[in-house]
Amino acid sequence: MAHAMTVPESGHAPRPRKAPMPPVLRAFLWAAIGFLLLNTFVIAVDPFRGHPFVTGPSVVFGWVGAAIGWLLGIGLYDAVLLPLMGFPTRWQERQQGWRRYWEFATDHKVIGLQYMMFAVGGFLIAGGIAMLMRYELMTPYLTIFHYPSNYLTAVGIHGTLMMFSFATVFMIGGLGNYFVPLMIGARETVLSKLSGIGVWLVPVGILTVLFSPLLGEWSTGWRGYEPLAGQDANGILFYYLGVLALTMSSLIVALNLVATVMFRRAPGLTWGRLPLFVWGQVTVNLLMLIWFPEIQTTFVMALLDKVVPLNFFTATGSPLTYLMLFWLFGHPEVYIIAVPAFAIWNEIIPVMAQKSLFGRQWAVIGLVFVMMLSGLVWAHHMFTNLRNSEILPFSFFTEMISIPTGFAYMSAIGTLWKSKVRLNTPMLWILMSMFNFLIGGLTGVFLADPIVNLQLHDTFWVVGHFHYTIIGSMVFSGFGAIYYWLPKLSGRTFNETWGKTLAIITFLAFNLTFSQFFLLGLHGMNRWVPAYPAYLQPMNFEVSIFAFILGAAFLGNILYIGYCWRNGAQAGENPWGAKTPEWFTSSPAPRYNFPVQPEIVGSLYLYGEGTKVPVVTTALGELAATSRATQDPQFDWHDYAPDGGGVTS
Amino acid sequence: MSKVPNEPPIESPEPQQPEWSRRQFLVGTAAIGVAGAVTLFGRQSLVNAARSVFGSPVSSGTVHLYAYDYYYIPNYMTWRVGDRMEVIFQNQSHTHWHEWTMGRHVNEAYFQAFGNLPADAWQEDFWDGVPVTLSDPYGIDNFVPNQAIVTYVGPKAAYNIQSGGDFSPTLKPGGSLHLSFTVPNKPGLWDFGCFVQQYIHYRTGMRGQVMILPA
């Protein structure tokens, strides 16, 4: 926050005691200690002699020790464990200053920003790796990667970080944590401490995956296909462990947000009035709560396959079972990423058009049915290895899932029709997102058709398809959302000319890059190859050029947003004229979000003649009879500040 | 702000306890970042730098060379011209054939998919004109003498001699072979590698280097 960047000068005051270590450094130190303790213990009890100091089993336990040490060091010990066991603690939550983003926090807004910060870090790392991959693919033989295993490891780290530390984290951990409580008029989340701990699992996961090559190259990509993973070096262990940390973090977000939406909605915010973005978050949170434990179990089984070793998914076990279990999670994962984006479209469009949202119930039904169907389509990733008899049902559900997905378009089109919409930067990003996801969806129809899939599977057509769906939906909508909420996040706004220019450059570079992936795929370019037949080189070369532009464009947007965050023009309290509750408090919102508990008295998506302001924040001086405090004898503001605001009863 | 009943208490002022240091935070994280980057990308450079500064121990006499899927142990050796060597070459793989070739310069541009694959990969074969004695053959798949001056200990048939390509003993899984020779006067850095399966082993990193020091 720009206004809170002051660093207290404490030179004049006598220091009562030595300044503590920065929590992040303490976390690193404790992580190192935890690793050494458990690693050494395992090495000491390991009956096999003559092994190196770090072995597969020892590194797994050492990692667990490091993760626990990291969390304890960052604040779990002071802030949670001591009070939990009834011991006194010196920990007190920091209320302002940049330091609170670098330590344990319980404010959902701080946590949300921490999630966004780490997610953007993951995005930049994984994006940088994508640039290296594109550089490699400019030539049909190996250049900057000396061996294919290096390239494949890069592909794996790129995919894993993008999926687990960015795509699922930014929208849900970041925007979800920040805005869901604000949008439901809540003053705090339910599991604020747990949530504050969970966010620090994201750097654990990112660093684990990033440093996996230290244990050896792994060649499976982000899917960890067996039995190949069983052959890989121990680097694959850090893939499993990193994903465990990242999914655990997302699981905590999901649990926290679901409980918050269940119990912390403002008076009057019925399920029928719940903002669309919150609907999107709740549906994907439920998906996460079902499928993340499933993939975690699968990864633990794969890990045991590797370190014990056992035989679940090895060539003598059942490799197909791993594929099934992976995609059983893997397809819902795609919707976990995309559904919040659909919700964002219909969140922003009515605001920018100042026109009532068309077919709100259909938009919600679409989100919910996508969620329900997403668990029934997984095997369309496996048409090339399923038994023939199993193909058609999965093809059926895969084709059917496009129907509820289309409802997001229907609502958006109905709203925009004959509107007078402000075509500003957020709106432009949303329209671009709709275009890109349309291409992603339509190319998916080809893939859903088994006979076509048998040709296109594992080619660059698929790569193009999922980059269109994921970047097209999640990244473009994410930029739209950030530009839309920038005044809320920072109190500042951006310059339309710059915003639109960057959006258009990104859009063009993105489309010029990934549309050619379809042609490459049709022309016989297969995946996971740093070396390929020479006839594919010209197009690959050209794609790489556009990819570099795209990378620069993403970087430019991020830098520009960072610039505006600190130096942009002051924005009004509700610059877009929105009706959702997050705009009915100061920007950025204070610690408990709203000075008084707001009440919702009308639909959040109706505009035009005869509609009223749906959010009532009773003026401080006139706590009138409308206030719930006077009507409900049980009412207690503690309900909205779960840790009692520091007061015990 | 005035206090009202329905209002959380005003935040207590920031505690008067010492702040953690910003400089410590920045320097510490930067140092960790640098250390991380070096461990990720700089290990080979560190090893090379250490070798160029301190040199590496000269092997002579009996040396073991193990072939695994798909790497050698050791993958770096230092020899001295004129030393008598006995290299015991063993294939430790359970599933794959491996060979040992040594020379200089492979054109990596060949290594696109469906690239042009010459049978004779090294532009310069280390063993050209080098007298070498082969003994204790076990599990030899084939042997190509190329231009080397070879003495066979035991029945020549055991080596299943073929022609074409570089000097290359190819071992079946579990096979082994002793090569005895005097290091020829070919100082400098030489590469070795396994070209089995259309060079895929070499292309995936089954290679190493020998530094030959002048006498």
Next chain:
Amino acid sequence: MTNAPEQRRSAALTPANYRAVRFSMLFFIATQIVPFVVLFEAKYLYDGSYVSPQADQGFGVAGAVLMALSAWVAWQALRARTGPDARERVATRLKVAAGLGLLAMLTVIYQWGLRYASPQGRFGEMYYVISGADMVYAVVGLIMVGIAILRNARQDMAPERFWTAEASVYFWVYVALAWIASWVVVFLL
């Protein structure tokens, strides 16, 4: 306890918050059914309903019965939350439950030590993985119960401070149920 300054004591919970965190805990526990569903499915997939003749039924029964008893005792701790000497009664029950749980875990460790089943066999690998999952959850549950015991020793029994104990009991009961289900799947079916 009174030696700690008021505002540094752990948070108290209002009734509404109590409902919210209870919902969260139960929901979390519900999600933790998923891992066992995956493991039981894997068991069915890999070796159907086969039970190795070497698997010792006695230890299986002993572990399951001990865990059932432990869960029952733990549940009684919830009921003992009110009334005079509630604090002692809760503490005793939690300690007994933890002790029984430890005993059950010891039966499994003893079984592992005897190596009835080879981890290379189909039955063996599922046996070790499922009992290992039980053990991991039991260790987490024991840590939670241990924290509840510690906290109970240091703080009064006001209802709004009881959540830690209640949460640990919920989780412990889930651990016991998962344990018994695993016993049914591994030893009986």
Next chain:
Amino acid sequence: MGENVVFAVLWVVFSVLGEIGDRVIIRHNPMYYIVSNQGQLALQAFNFLLVVLTPVFVFVVLFLVFTMVRFTTKRGEMPPANKRFAIDNKAFVLVWVGGSIALNLLFFLHPTTSAMEQMFALDQPAANTHDLVVDVTARQWQWIFSYPQYGLTQTLTPNGQNLLELPVNVPVKFVLRSYDPYHTYDQYADVIHSFWVPAFGIKEDVIPGETRYEYLTPTAITSYAVNPMVRVQCAEVCGPGHPWMESPLAVVSDQQFAQWVKAQKALANG
């Protein structure tokens, strides 16, 4: 009413233009080069989807452009707030929901089910009695082809590379397995590969411990030299050697095939 009519007219115009474009694309073969009966099925399905999806694509894209052109305020202006807005339009919702259901059901019936039925029919044992059988063994990292009907265990180029050669217009049954044939004690020790000839328009994963079949008929005399899509390539990542897990392929006339079989036999017998 004006906007509706303009939009409808534009939609029809651009859809027609799109369809014309589709005809051009289809004439030039969107899959570049397909020389098998299986691939023809895929190509037909692809073309059908292309033709049917074009109006859908045009509808949404045209709408987005239309929005940007017709439905926007001037820069810096707020939208007018004095209107009442429809939040529901039963006809539109009905057409949209019904249309998307109908479209997807259509796709499921044709080409999904119809093409799969044709493929299953090609796979029937009765339809494949006297065809050519090629045992394909996927191993890290090579394709090994054997022709049990001709007693050929491993067919090679003079360079020692594995080679797949097929007679034109003869149905082929590929028997796909993944293991290391040189280590029969370890039958399953390999990983998942995917047998893909881009020009045949079909790929099938090869899974350790399982046997998969693929049936097709090559329809033209061709080879890698004619078109680089005529090649055997592993399509599923299978370790560091994956990019080079490849093999040349030639489709030849019956006579040439017979000669080739003879030559291979001679080669195998030394």
